[in-house]
Amino acid sequence: MMYLTTYHYSLLSLLREYLQSEKSELTVARKEIKFGREGWQNLYNLSSKHGVASMVFEMLNISERASQLELEFIPENNSKVNSDNINNDTLLVKYGLIDIETNIPPADLLTKWKIDTQNSEDIYKKDVDIIKELLAFFRINDIDALIINGVGFGQMFVHPSHRHYGDVDIFLGSEYTRGNKLLGKLGMNIEVVNQNYSTFKFRGVTVRNHKCFYFHQFRHRIFTKQDKRVDKQLMKFLESGYDTVSVDDIEVKTPNPEFMLLYLTRHLVLHFLEYGIYLRHLCDINLLIERNRDSIDFAKMEKIFKKCHILKLFTSFISICKTHLGLNLDLNLKEDKDLTQRILNDMFFNKYRLIDKGKFKKMRALGRYFFRISYLFSSKWKYDHIQRGLFLRMLPYKLLF
Incomplete structure (x- = not known):
């Protein structure tokens, strides 16, 4: 879980x-x-x-301000970078040149x-x-x-x-x-x-x-x-x-x-x-x-x-x-x-839904078939919560198509 x-x-x-x-x-x-x-x-x-x-x-x-470009950089003598000494509207923050938490x-x-x-x-x-x-x-x-x-x-x-x-x-x-x-x-x-x-x-x-x-x-x-x-x-x-x-x-x-x-x-x-x-x-x-x-x-x-x-x-x-x-x-x-x-x-x-679509498309037909069947068996509990025996009735058809 x-x-x-x-x-x-x-x-x-x-x-x-x-x-x-x-x-x-x-x-x-x-x-x-x-x-x-x-x-x-x-x-x-x-x-x-x-x-x-x-x-x-x-x-x-x-706000519109968030899309405006403001050229505000950190002073050279400021060696510490944190959210206290950086304005959220600066170029560094807006363009992700420095990774700090922003709103x-x-x-x-x-x-x-x-x-x-x-x-x-x-x-x-x-x-x-x-x-x-x-x-x-x-x-x-x-x-x-x-x-x-x-x-x-x-x-x-x-x-x-x-x-x-x-x-x-x-x-x-x-x-x-x-x-x-x-x-x-x-x-x-x-x-x-x-x-x-x-x-x-x-x-x-x-x-x-x-x-x-x-x-x-x-x-x-x-x-x-x-x-x-x-x-x-x-x-x-x-x-x-x-x-x-x-x-x-x-x-x-x-x-x-x-x-x-x-x-x-x-x-x-x-x-x-x-x-x-x-x-x-x-x-x-x-x-x-x-x-x-x-x-x-x-x-x-x-x-x-x-x-x-x-x-x-x-x-x-x-x-x-x-x-x-x-x-x-x-x-x-x-x-x-x-x-x-x-x-x-x-x-x-669900790990079967988290797979990258590009990776799935590159799979061969047999690989996609086995992936789909694995997903089907991992979903048996879903069918069981609807009606007892429904999964077994659906299984032959799913295996064929």
Whole structure:
């Protein structure tokens, strides 16, 4: 068992303050954080890996002064160098020419952080443009498309562009087949994975069309009774109505909060099994609950989670949110504290997730296969906490694919 370091706690503290500012829409004063170059680099690496770099950068409250160049050097007769006799705005400190603890990152790392944040904003704007164009196309053809997660959900954030965005998910329901044909006629290269799920590239972004909610984006897995139960329940939630949000002056249909709580939890469970979870996932659930606590029947959701065999994991996810991200939620749920600690440990210290991507790509096919199988067996405990015997049922399929 490994333990969280100062960098982990600093990251969690900054995220907690960020989410607090999102909830209150007020400026939250952060506790001063001071690191040397290595410390700032570790904090940056952690935030980037977990998809929360833009959120953390926002909470650093970097002033314009931090980017200005001030040529102030240490006098030649000053042989001792410490934080007492060096101004934090000097050239030496800003550019990491000397390694002391400062309350802002070195200039080169700060610049990289700014660029990453700008890239995040550009990705958001691109996704918004794609959504607007696709929704307009579907409306012209009398298809009532529903945006799942993505920029629609991002409107819960005061700064939607700070959130991490991936592929665009669109629910077409009974119009799934017709929607694919129309997109094909438009010139899109549609990859029909199966009768319920297809993908295509649009302006460099992967768009996924869904007929149901079997989470086909997690490929190479066996679909279980839990998938059917979750899909059936999500469909019921849709029957009770939709929400609409304004995205760049257009109205976008999105699922209701109870749908999103089940959807995000199921998505998080599958991510937990296949790849592990990231802080960005927990931030989403945290803010969803804080924004919509009066619209969610938690007693009903508890029964649904239990029926779908995900209540135990949901309880641990919520516990992490309450302890480390400041979630204010009082539910009488029986928590497995050992499981919660193990999930937290897996999130930060899983050795299979810490491998360098470049090194992994350089592996031969056989090496990557054995690496993946080793990761699978190391994750057996995750499957066991969902349903007894699930791992053994999944194993033959995983070994083949």
